[in-house]
Structures are given as C-alpha cells and as structure tokens.
Amino acid sequence: MTSRSLLEGLNPEQLAAVTLPKQAALILAGAGSGKTRVLTTRIAWLLQTGQVSPQGILAVTFTNKAAKEMLTRISAMLPINTRGMWIGTFHGICNRLLRAHHREAGLPEAFQIMDSQDQLSLIKRLLKALNIDDEKYPAKQLQHFINGNKEAGLRAAQVVPYDDFTKRLVELYAAYEEQCQREGAVDFAELLLRCFELLTRNAMLRDHYRERFQHILVDEFQDTNKLQYLWLKLIAGDQAAIFAVGDDDQSIYAFRGAQVGNMFDFERDYQVKNVIKLEQNYRSFGNILDAANTLIQHNGTRLGKNLWTSAGSGQPLRVYEGSTDLDEAAFLVEEVKQLHREGLALQNMAILYRSNAQSRVIEHQLFSTGVPYRVYGGLRFFERQEIKHALAYLRLIANNDDDGALLRVINFPTRGIGARTIESIQSNARLSRASLWQAACSGGGSGRSGAAVAQFVNLIEDMRRRSEGLTLPEQVDMMLDQSGLRAFYHSEKDGQDRLDNLNELINAAMNYLAEADDRSLTGFLAHASLEAGDHQADAGADALQLMTVHSAKGLEFDAVFITGLEEGLFPHENASLDPAGLEEERRLMYVAITRARQKLYLTLSQSRMLHGQTRYNVGSRFLIEIPANLLHWLNKAQPAPKMGGFAPAGNSSARPTRSAQAEHGFHIGQSVLHAKFGVGVIIDCEGSGGGAHVQVNFGGSHGIKWLTLRSVDMLTASS
C-alpha cells in the first residue's frame, strides 16, 4: 500500500493529525469523527514512511477491545508483522513489563493478578485477621481508599492522614500491601504503580524503554487517571512524542479516578502546539448533532468543539412521555417492533438507561412480547463462580502462597476440611508469618482433619507433577478431573451449565495458546484476570441491545432510545447536587445522544417503581436544554409553563393514583409550577381544605418540598 492510498479519503484535519511531525500532539476527537482511524493510520504512516520501526511504537488503550481493534486495523493497512509493536491496555503493558523484570520489581516470577473480587476478599480476610470492626471500617471503603491512593501514585507511607480515622485506614493500607507481597498477589492499580516505581528507580530500564519507544500514542486520553499520566510522562522522557487522542466532552469516568484535567495539563506540560480538532462527524444526522452540541454547551469547563455533518438534518428527535415505567416500556417495545418491521435489524437498535435497575421493566416487556434482546453487564466468563474455582486450583499450582486461591478451593468440592480447621491453619500462618500453604504443609493437625489437609496438599502437589509435559489445555482438563470439580458439577442437578463453562475453559486455554506470546500457565492466569471475557451473552443472533449509557460509549446504532429522562434518574440525584457531577451527567447524555446514526428517541415516565416505592419525577433538564424545534413530542403537547404561578403544567391526563383527592384540584403525579422553585411534581398530599399540604418534587435543583396550598404568596393556584 502506498502512502497516498493510506492517506486517501482523510479530511484535512484527520490528514493533518496523521502526518504531524514527531512532537507532542493533542487530538480533540469528537464522537464519530474517525478517531480510531486517525490513530491507526498515524501508526501505519509512521511505519510506512520509515520514521519508526514497529519496536518504536507504544500504543495504549483502556480496554482490550480497543487494543484488539487497533491491531486488526493496522494489520489490514500494512502487510507487516505487528509483533514488535506494543499495543495494549495500560494494565496489559505494565503486566508485560513486570513479567519481564519481576526481580527488579520485587515480585515473584509467578505473581498473580487479583481482580476486584479477589482484592475485596483479601481485604475482608485481612480485616478479620486484625480483628477490625467492619462496621467502622467496611471492606469496600478500604478497597476504595487503597485503590484511590494507588491511582494517585501514593504508597501507604506517602499518604498524609488528616485525622485518626484516616490514620487507621493508612495503617490498614500498609497491612494490605504487606499481605499482597506475602502472597505474591498484585491488584490492578498495583500493576501500574509497581511499574511506575520500577521505571522511576531503575535508570537502566528506564533509559532502555525510553530509547525504544519513540512514539507513544494514547487512546481515550480523557479517561486517564493521575498515575497513568505520570506513567506516560515517565516512559516518554523528553525524546519520545506523545500523541494523545481524546474528547473532554466524553469524559464520564471521573467517579473512578479519571482526570479530564490531564488534557489541560498535557497541553501545558508539553507546550503542545499541535492541537487538532476533529469535528466532522460521519455517524449521525444533523438534528442529532445539533441536539448534542446545544446540550453540551451548557457545560462550563470544556475545551470547546462543535460537531457537524454533511449528511443533512434527518428526522427530529422523538419524545415519548409515559404515565408509568410500564407504559414507557410498552412504547419502547412497540416502537422497536415497528422499526423492525420497517427493516431495521434488532441488533442495530439500542435501549439505553442510566442505571441497570431500569432494565428490569423493559426486559419484562420484551420477554413477554417475545422480542429477542441482549443485556450488557452480567457476569463475564472469567468471573463466573465455577471458573473462579477452576482458576484457583491453577493459581495454587502456579503459586502456593496464593492464600486467596487456597481458601477458595481447600474445601471445594467438600473434602472434610471445616471452618475450625481452616481457622487453625490461618492462625498458625499468622503466627509464623507464613502463607496458608506453608501452614497447611507443616500443619501436623490432629487426627482426621490433619489427614484431610495433608491429602489436599498432596492433591495440589500431585497436580503440579502431572502438569509437567502437558500442554495448557491438557493441564486444565487434568485439573478438572483431579480436583473433583467436574465430578461435583456433574452430580449437581443444575450443574450442566457450569459443567459446560468448565469445558469452555479448556477452549479458552486453547485460544490463548494460539494467540499469546507467553504460553505459560502464569501467562494464561494473567490473561484471565486482565481480560475477563465478553460482557454479553450469546452474541451473533439478531437481538435488541440493552445497556447503560456508560457501556454504550464507543458504540453506535441506527436507532437509539434514551430512557428514563427524569430528574433524579438522569441526571442522577446523587450527581446533580454538585456542579461537577451535573456536568458529568450532561456529558453522559452527550455520549448517549451521539450513539445514534439515524433515529433518536427520548423517553420518560411520570411515575416509576423504584426501591419498592412509586416515585414521581420531573422531566429531565436535559430535555429542556435541547432546542425545542429539534424535538417532536409524540403523545402530548409540550408544556409552555409561565412563571409566576402555581399552575398545572403540561399533562393534565396524569391519572390520580390515590383516592384521597381533594376539592382543590391537585392530585398526586400532577405537574405543577412554583414561582421560585420552578416545575415540580406532586408526590404526596395531606389534609384538606385550607390546611392542605402537598409534597412536591422539584428535582435536582430544589429537591422535595412540603408546601401549603394556603400560603398563596408562595403558591398561587391558577388553572
């Protein structure tokens, strides 16, 4: 492929980005603007023009999916062997570095990677061992504390406690570090931090990699956390060029440590002269982009960007207001069926919601009408219980000191090792500061339980011996038999699915062998932790897609339904309190809107069941922030409330849900307008006549208030 054909079809901004000289660059890539194309073409162009060899490329993404996509597209562009290039996730690349230099990093060769579940159970164990009151120090909170600090680049010793409580947390953080080290276990954040420290302390290694990686390309830069940015700066040194691609308007992961500020900092730290905006959108029709543009302009902190298309306006956005969540769901299903009849494939349509709980009603409706659908967000393959058990056996074979793995399987399937015995092993281990395995070996335990423990130790050692000379899939197969897992699920009455999954694990091992460089058991285990597998069940079939807005990021569909557009839900009540949170919710809405290619539906409901209670919500402010002329309300006239009174606003067909209706004409579920608080919905009534009260939900801005009907200066009835 010639360089001409490589660059063919790029728009001027894309072309400029692809062919930038070797300097720090920041590419502001709007939704649907060809971001991945720019990234991959840039790499291909650098290689093809001989500016760098594959070894000189380091490309970092957040998800394995994105990394794979990049690799595939580069391979399609260039007939080169992509092996030399390092393209992967932050965690995958750090894992690779730590495996190669485990000694220098102070880790055992077969160090294990804990996923969040493993990490949490280690913390619970630790708290129990230290006799910590888990009411005061919940494991989840400690986990959050530890990860937060690691992602800020801070070791326990570096955290400055500002009160006694934090001081204790820091002590527990230190104890946790010690325990991880003893077990040879590493959590996700540790991969990054350990790698960062390795390169900070070891000048030889640092210089080696700095010399090697001349071009560092970063995808989704707006999602990087503090440590990831530090890591990038460290590995780049001052000779490599960082090519950062991101979209501040699509930053929706601040809640897990992402710092959009890294984009501003990057521009300043490197005095980036090359800021290129990709604003031409190849995905959506004009009305959809106009809606997105106008909405996001309500945010104050932006780098600034406006999407445009040459595709024409397309249809208006359709809005449906249901009376109940059930009604909303029924509309969704009917509309999906209609579009399907018109020829849209189900898999090209998506129903999006802010939180997972909202899927239930919709799923129910889909199920009862027989529309095939697929929900994102269940357990992934490597997270399933039976797979975790199998992996625990493998981990124990690879690394005896993995206490978490030992505890998971020492008595599963049951082999007569009870809680008592396990506790005594644990206290022995604690006393001699050894691993559970070591304690179990020297156990000498009394009578029957001692024999059972010895038998378990033998079992593991026997499996390790048998492993020698076996291929990875054969090892897995052997373990399934020797451990008794296969027999156990075989005798379980509902065990067939789990049995199938266990056999699937053998396939997973085979696939791993075919693709991976490191073909060891340890490599496979790391792979299982770092790539927990597909999120969706049975892909392939034509099915409607259901997912949260977060998981929709990066995807696109012909028709998109954004549901639950109500104050408190979207924007979510927990986020609408502080301005930064609200702006993130708005970016989330921006992401949702820009998923749609052709048709975009916005739906809401006057009431919905939440936490076992019927809630009455106000329409989302996001509906108001989109220009009215882009919206086509399907089932009612758009309210045009005038300020200065307490008037039924909008829909007066909202059916009363309580029999306690008063003569004043107000009822539960009714929209009202207050001079000071704006539009709200009556959620409760009390009393009658002159002393009547109504409870009104004004949404995020003013919340829920009790108001007297009598105080006419506050509330003026005027219907």
Add this chain to the structure above:
DNA sequence: ACCAGTGCCGTTTTT
C-alpha cells in the same frame, strides 16, 4: 454442611 429466614441497601465500571 446446608438452608431458610432476616435485614439491609439501593449510580455509573475497566483493568
């Protein structure tokens, strides 16, 4: 060792 009953809690999530 297992199960049923209770009580609590309730965004978003990748690695």
Add this chain to the structure above:
DNA sequence: CGGCACTGGT
C-alpha cells in the same frame, strides 16, 4: 421491590 450477605437453626 429484589438481590445479597450474613445469622442461626437443624
């Protein structure tokens, strides 16, 4: 309302 984690009983 519904999922889960934990408790106490058998």
